[in-house]
Amino acid sequence: MSDFYINLFLDDEKLKKIEAAGLAELVQEIDGKKAVQVGMTTKDKKKLMKGFKDLPFDTNNACELPEEGNNTLMNIILEMKSLDVMKFAITKLYNPLAGRGISGRGTGGR
Numbered sequence: 001m002s003d004f005y006i007n008l009f010l011d012d013e014k015l016k017k018i019e020a021a022g023l024a025e026l027v028q029e030i031d032g033k034k035a036v037q038v039g040m041t042t043k044d045k046k047k048l049m050k051g052f053k054d055l056p057f058d059t060n061n062a063c064e065l066p067e068e069g070n071n072t073l074m075n076i077i078l079e080m081k082s083l084d085v086m087k088f089a090i091t092k093l094y095n096p097l098a099g100r101g102i103s104g105r106g107t108g109g110r
Helices: 012-020 042-051 067-080 086-093
Strands: 004-009 028-030 033-040
Touching: 004 042, 004 067, 012 067, 033 042, 033 067, 033 086, 042 086, 067 086
Parallel strands: none
Antiparallel strands: 004 033, 028 033
16 A cells, blocks of 8 residues: 555546556546546655645645646656556656756765
8 A cells, every 4th residue: 555646647648647557446436526546655756745746635645747748647657557667667757857057066066
């Protein structure tokens, strides 16, 4: 069981892709919409919070990524044919150097 979740809401096209990937049994209804939930750890959540400022979590410890993040995560799920993708996906969703200048940390400032 995961500590936190990312809700990926599915339109008809995405639902068909999820079904084609053999993941139809993992589709759930959340707030009246079809969705899949990707579990993540507290550490993953902290990284996402750094990468996506003001990422809101609901009372069920779930969030929805901005469109670009949703698309990236959806592509990873379809490629791996699994919802257990956060160990890989976090490397694509979180860029620890985003917003830092070239003379940032680790260069000695020289």
